Amino acid sequence: MARxxxxxxxxxxxxxxxxxxxxxxxxxHLGELDQKLWVALSCPVKNLEIDTRTLELLDTDKDxxxxxxxxxxAVDWADRRLKDLAELIPGNPELKLSAISEATPxxxxxxxxxxxxxxxxxxxxAEVVTPEDVRxxxxxxxxxxxxxxxxxxxEAAGSDAETRQVILDAMACAGSEMDRSKRPGIDQKxxxxxxxxxxxxxxxxxxxxxxxxxxxGAATPAAYQAVEAVRAKVDDFFxxxxxxxxxxxxTFLLNRSDAEFAALAAKDLAQAGAELAAxxxxxVEAGGPLPLxxxxxxxxxxxxxxxxxxxxxxxxxxxxxxxxxEMWEALKAKLAPYAAWQGEKKGGSVEKLxxxxxxxxxxxxxxxxxEALIAKDKALEPEALAIADVVRxxxxxxxxxxxxxxxxxxxxxxxxxxxxIFQAGxxxxxxxxxxxxxxxxxxxxxxxxxxxxxxxxxxxDCRRPSxxxxxxAACFTQGDSDFLMVGRNGIFYDRRGRDWDATIVRIVDxxxxxxxxxLAPYKxxxxxxxxxxxxxxxxxxxxxxxxxxxxxxxxxxxxxAAKPVARTEPVDIGKxxxxxxxxxxxxxxxxxxxGGLVSGFLGLQxxxxxxxxxxxxxxxxxxxxxxxxxxxxxxxxxxxxxDANGWAVNGRVKVNIPLGTTLTHRAxxxxxxxxxxxxPYEDKEGRLRRRLVYLFVVVVVVALVLAxxxxxxxxxxx
Numbered sequence: 001m002a003r004x005x006x007x008x009x010x011x012x013x014x015x016x017x018x019x020x021x022x023x024x025x026x027x028x029h030l031g032e033l034d035q036k037l038w039v040a041l042s043c044p045v046k047n048l049e050i051d052t053r054t055l056e057l058l059d060t061d062k063d064x065x066x067x068x069x070x071x072x073x074a075v076d077w078a079d080r081r082l083k084d085l086a087e088l089i090p091g092n093p094e095l096k097l098s099a100i101s102e103a104t105p106x107x108x109x110x111x112x113x114x115x116x117x118x119x120x121x122x123x124x125x126a127e128v129v130t131p132e133d134v135r136x137x138x139x140x141x142x143x144x145x146x147x148x149x150x151x152x153x154x155e156a157a158g159s160d161a162e163t164r165q166v167i168l169d170a171m172a173c174a175g176s177e178m179d180r181s182k183r184p185g186i187d188q189k190x191x192x193x194x195x196x197x198x199x200x201x202x203x204x205x206x207x208x209x210x211x212x213x214x215x216x217g218a219a220t221p222a223a224y225q226a227v228e229a230v231r232a233k234v235d236d237f238f239x240x241x242x243x244x245x246x247x248x249x250x251t252f253l254l255n256r257s258d259a260e261f262a263a264l265a266a267k268d269l270a271q272a273g274a275e276l277a278a279x280x281x282x283x284v285e286a287g288g289p290l291p292l293x294x295x296x297x298x299x300x301x302x303x304x305x306x307x308x309x310x311x312x313x314x315x316x317x318x319x320x321x322x323x324x325x326e327m328w329e330a331l332k333a334k335l336a337p338y339a340a341w342q343g344e345k346k347g348g349s350v351e352k353l354x355x356x357x358x359x360x361x362x363x364x365x366x367x368x369x370x371e372a373l374i375a376k377d378k379a380l381e382p383e384a385l386a387i388a389d390v391v392r393x394x395x396x397x398x399x400x401x402x403x404x405x406x407x408x409x410x411x412x413x414x415x416x417x418x419x420x421i422f423q424a425g426x427x428x429x430x431x432x433x434x435x436x437x438x439x440x441x442x443x444x445x446x447x448x449x450x451x452x453x454x455x456x457x458x459x460x461d462c463r464r465p466s467x468x469x470x471x472x473a474a475c476f477t478q479g480d481s482d483f484l485m486v487g488r489n490g491i492f493y494d495r496r497g498r499d500w501d502a503t504i505v506r507i508v509d510x511x512x513x514x515x516x517x518x519l520a521p522y523k524x525x526x527x528x529x530x531x532x533x534x535x536x537x538x539x540x541x542x543x544x545x546x547x548x549x550x551x552x553x554x555x556x557x558x559x560x561a562a563k564p565v566a567r568t569e570p571v572d573i574g575k576x577x578x579x580x581x582x583x584x585x586x587x588x589x590x591x592x593x594x595g596g597l598v599s600g601f602l603g604l605q606x607x608x609x610x611x612x613x614x615x616x617x618x619x620x621x622x623x624x625x626x627x628x629x630x631x632x633x634x635x636x637x638x639x640x641x642x643d644a645n646g647w648a649v650n651g652r653v654k655v656n657i658p659l660g661t662t663l664t665h666r667a668x669x670x671x672x673x674x675x676x677x678x679x680p681y682e683d684k685e686g687r688l689r690r691r692l693v694y695l696f697v698v699v700v701v702v703a704l705v706l707a708x709x710x711x712x713x714x715x716x717x718x
Contacts, residue, residue, distance in 0.1 A: 005029075005032065006025070006029040006032055008020075008026075008029075008033065009026075010037075013414045014414050014653070014654060014655075014656065014659050015652075015654050015656060016039070016410070016651055016652065016653060016654065017037070018039060018409035018410065018411060018414075018651075019033060019037060019038075019408060019409055020409075021401070021404050021405065021408060021409065021411075022089065023086065023089075024084055024085040024086040024089070027075050027079075027085045027088065027089075027401075027404075028075075028079060028085055030071075030072055030075050030404075030408070031072045031075075031076065033408070035068055035650070036650070038068060038407070038408050038409075038650050038651070039407070039408065039409050039410045039649065039650055039651040039653065040406075040407050040408075040410075040642075040647055040648060040649050040650055040651075041067065041068045041648040041650050042065045042066060042067045042068065042646075042647065042648040043055075043065065043066050043407060043422075043646070043647050043648075044064060044065055044066075044645060044646035044647065045058075045059050045064055045065065045066060046064075047422075047424075047438075047439040047440075047441070047645060048421045048422055049419070049420075049421045049422070049423065049424065049495045050399055050402060050403060050406075050421045051131070051395060051398075051399055053395060054395040054396070054398075054399040054400075054403070055403075057391070057392050057395055057396070058070050058071065058074050058403070060073070064646075065646065066403075066407075068407075071403070071404070071407060071408070074396060074400060075088075075400070077392075077396075078393065078396050078397075078400065080101075080104055080106050080107065081100060081101060081104065081106050081107045081110050081389070081393060082099055082100065082101055082107070082393075083099055083100070083101045084099070087099045087397060088396065088397060088400050088401045089401050090401075091397075091398055091399065091401050091402050092397065092398065093130050093131055093394075093397075093398045094128040094129075094130050095114075095128060095129050095130070095393060095394050095397045096127060096128050097111060097114055097115070097127055097128065097129070098127065100114065100393075105382070106386075106389070109382040109383050109385070109386035109389070110386050110389050110390060110393060112383045112386065113383055113384070113386035113387045113389060113390045114129050114390045116383070116387070117129060117133060117134060117137065117387065117390055118133065121133060129390065129394055130394065131394050131395060131398060133394070134390055134391040134394050137387055137388075137390075137391060141179075141180035141181045141182075141384075144180070144181045145181070146376055146377045146380055147179070147180040147181060147377065147380060147384050148180075148377060148378065148379075148380035148381035148382070148383060148384025148385065149179060149180045149377065149381070149384060150187050150188060150374055150377055150378045150381070151177045151178070151179040151180075151185040151186065151187045151374075151377070152167065152179075152185045152186060152187075152370065152373045152374055152377050153167070153179050153181070153183040153184060153185035154167045154168050154171075154185070155183070156185070156373045156377070157369075157373065160369070162364070162366065162369075163366060163369040163370060163373070165366075166361065166364075166366035166367070166369070166370055167185070167186050167370060169194075169353060169357070169361065170186045170190060170191055170194040170370070171184060171185070171186055171190075172352075173194055173197065173349045173350045173352070173353065174186070174190040174191075174193045174194040174197070174349065175190060176190070177190065180384065186370065186374075187374065188371070188374050191367065191370055191371065191374070194350070195361075195362075195367050196347075197346075197347035197348075197349050197350045198347060198350050198358050198361055198362050199347070199362065200346035200347035201346060201347030201348070201350050201351060201358055202347075202355075202358055202359065202362060203346070204341075204344065204345055204346045204347060205355055205358075207341065207344075208338070208341045212337045213337045213338050213341045214338070215334045215335060215337065215338065216311075216314045216315060216334065216335075217314070219310065219311075219314040220335070220338050221338075222310040222311075223310050223311035223314055223315065223331075223335060224311075224335050224338050224339065224342070225310070226303070226306045226307045226309075226310040226311045227307065227311050227331065227332065227335055229303045229306065229307070230281075230300060230303045230304060230307055231332075233280075233281050233300060234281065234290065234307075234323070234328060236280065236281075237280055237281045237282065237284065237290050238290070238325045238328060240254045240280060240284045241284055241285065241286060241287055241288055241325070242287070242325075244284055244285065244286040244287075245286035245287045248286060251284060251285070251286065254280070254284045255280065255283055255284050256279055256280070264276065264279075276297065276298065276299045277297075277299040277300070279297055279299075280297065281296055281297050281300055281304070282295050282296050282297065283295065287325075289322040289323055289324045289325075290304075290322060290323040290324075290328075291321070291322045292304050292305070292307070292308045292312075292319070292320065292321060292322055292323055293305075293321060307323075308320070308323075311331060311335075312327070312331065315330075315331050315334055402421065403421070406420050406421045406422070410651075410653060413638075413653075414659075416662065419435065419495070422438055422642060422645070422647075423435060423436060423437060423438070423495075424437045424438060424439045424470075424472055424494060424495065425437055425472070425492055425493050425494040425495050426492070426493050427458075427460065427472065427474040427490055427491075427492045427502055428490050428491045428492075428493070429458075429474075429484075429488060429489075429490030429491075429502065429504075430479070430483050430484055430488070430490070431666065431667040432476065432478070432479055432664055432665060432666055432667065433664070433665045434458075434474040434475060434476055434477075434663070434664050435662075435663050435664070435665075436474070436475040436477065436638075436655075436663040436664070437472045437473065437474045437475070437492070438472065438473045438475075438641055438642070438645060439470060439471070439472055439473075439645075440459065440471050440472065440473050440644070440645060441471065442471075443459035443471055443473070443505060443506045444506070445644070446459070446473060446644040446645070447459065447506060447508050447644075448644070449640045449641075449643055449644035450473060450508050450640055450641055450644055451508050451510075451640075452640040453475075453510075453636065453637055453638065453639070453640040453641045454510050454632050454633070454635045454636045454637065455475045455476075455477065455508070455510055455636050455641070455655065456475065456476045456477075456481060456484075456507075456508065456509060456510045456511070456512045457473050457474065457475055457476075457507070457508040457510075457641070458473075458474045458476060458484060458504045458506075458507055459471065459472070459473050459474075459504070459505055459506040459507070459508075460472050460473075460474060460490070460492065460502040460503060460504055460505065461502070461503050461505050462492045462500035462501065462502045463500060463501050464498065464499075464500050464501070468500075470500070471505075472492060472502070473641065474492075475641065475655075475663065475664075476512050476664055477512065477636070477655060477659075477660030477661070477663045477664040478512065478513055478660055478661050478663075478664040478665070478666060479512055479513060479515075479516070479664065479666055480512055480513065480515070480516035480519075481509065481512055481516065484504065484507065485504065485507070486504050486505060486506065486507060487503065487504060488503070488504045489501065489502065489503050489504075490502045490503075490504075510632060510636075511628070511632050511633060513633075513657075513660075514626055514630060514633070514657070518625070518626055633656075633657055633660075634656070636654065636655040636656070636660070637652060637653055637654050637655060638653040638654075638655055639651075639652065639653055
């Protein structure tokens with residue numbers, strides 16, 4: 001026994017020692033219980049008859065399994081929030097607010113959140129909260145301004161229009177976060193980023209107001225934009241001109257070929273913007289200027305006009321009719337400091353506000369006011385976060401103790417009137433009901449481990465008219481398997497009482513009962529006789545058909561050829577006598593043997609020796625089969641069935657013969673029922689034949705005994 005400072009109570013059931021978890025102190029000290037004494041150490045979060053939401057809340061690392069450490073943590077978590085852990089033991093779906101401890105910070109926040117949930121549901125005076133109340137908590141914060149998430153919408157500013165505008169400006173430039181009330185707002189991170197951009201942009205703007213940067217004065221920004229709009233195409237035009245000056249042979253090709261113009265002319269030029277824009281700005285001449293009016297590519301007429309108006313006129317005093325390469329390079333040189341300054345731009349997200357608004361925001365108290373609103377909202381964070389704790393506590397209050405009775409121990413599995421959380425329902429098939437049915441995803445994969453359970457498992461596909469489908473592994477632990485086969489149909493009732501059509505699709509064959517093993521040799525013997533009789537009858541039928549076919553063929557041949565019918569061979573009397581003699585010897589030998597057995601049996605003394613002899617004969621026949629079945633039945637265990645589903649079963653959960661009879665029930669008449677035996681469809685002739693056979697056997701036995709006693713043939717020589 002593992003050492004522990006707490007005095008644990010164990011009870012033995014089904015050959016397994018299990019811990020009792022019936023008091024608050026038992027739960028409080030659960031972390032001290034040696035995990036070697038736990039029946040299970042982990043379980044999956046699906047395919048169990050317990051609210052999946054509860055298992056998901058327990059699965060804190062979200063790996064799809066609930067582990068022992070997570071169960072202990074859940075009990076400790078509840079202990080810090082409840083006045084008494086005994087509240088968990090009844091498994092009540094109604095959590096009383098009075099059961100929550102407000103002496104701890106966690107409990108106080110939980111109680112406040114529970115009241116907020118009930119208030120949102122229009123039940124501010126309710127004293128209990130249920131799983132139905134927390135089924136959907138997404139609307140708890142609807143309409144709230146301060147809800148503990150650190151995000152404040154513009155409405156949080158109330159009547160303060162200036163602060164409200166600061167929030168709107170911040171959201172417009174730095175983006176927004178969705179508040180728990182489902183309204184866009186600003187949080188501290190975005191507020192800091194917004195004011196950082198304001199400062200960066202103000203510094204950047206100040207640096208760009210020098211004469212070197214503003215080379216064209218107030219016209220510099222517009223000039224820069226006009227130049228940037230056509231920079232690539234103008235550079236391309238002058239490069240082409242320099243190339244034509246280098247070698248006049250390229251002039252024709254640099255202006256595009258006739259074929260390209262023909263292809264363009266065949267199109268709707270109003271819709272051929274991209275193709276037209278690919279042509280040069282104007283006709284390329286060796287070292288020629290770029291015209292700014294007539295003779296330019298129509299796709300760039302407007303940008304070139306803007307270049308002349310916004311850039312060339314301020315730079316050279318008047319807008320020229322054409323642009324030379326030298327003028328273009330001089331213009332770019334004048335705007336180079338401005339271009340370099342633009343390349344260093346910071347805080348561009350707030351540029352759209354304008355410098356006046358930027359300076360006003362930096363100089364005003366807006367940031368401090370919004371931060372005060374965020375702090376006010378954050379102060380409610382513990383209570384807001386406790387909304388999730390309300391969901392957790394309500395589910396733990398209802399389901400945690402049930403899980404403990406199916407995890408730390410298997411108390412519900414062994415309880416006569418309860419079912420474990422892994423029992424999916426009851427299968428009715430072959431005049432039996434199986435309560436040990438486990439949901440599975442893949443019967444083939446499950447059967448690999450399921451075979452090790454030493455149980456007879458029938459895997460069934462279950463379907464409902466609505467199209468729902470599932471698979472179950474049904475363990476037959478009583479009766480026999482004579483009429484269990486792939487393809488048989490039954491009805492499966494799930495834990496909610498819904499009925500499913502069930503069909504056996506796979507079987508793991510193992511002994512079901514000692515009774516089945518006792519009768520197995522006799523059934524095999526009878527089946528062997530039936531098979532031999534069937535083979536003999538089939539052979540005789542085949543021979544008969546062959547004779548008839550031969551006779552028919554001979555008749556046709558005789559009629560066709562008019563041949564005389566052959567005479568039959570005479571009967572060989574000697575051969576017949578030999579056959580009869582051989583049959584007599586065989587019958588005599590069998591009679592001698594049987595008579596010897598009967599004589600020896602009747603000669604046994606005292607009387608109980610005859611009973612021992614009969615018992616010995618029966619055991620000689622059925623004993624080996626019963627011994628093998630008994631050994632396998634002793635090894636039946638639930639562990640592999642659950643392990644194949646993702647459990648980590650720690651204890652040896654044996655399914656012995658008495659337990660097996662409670663998991664599978666045979667059809668029996670109800671207590672006090674009456675039965676009328678006058679079956680109108682009974683095979684009375686068959687019953688009479690059976691009685692005559694029994695009578696014949698008795699007469700033969702008596703005759704053999706008398707023949708033995710009076711030394712009548714075939715016992716004269718004895």
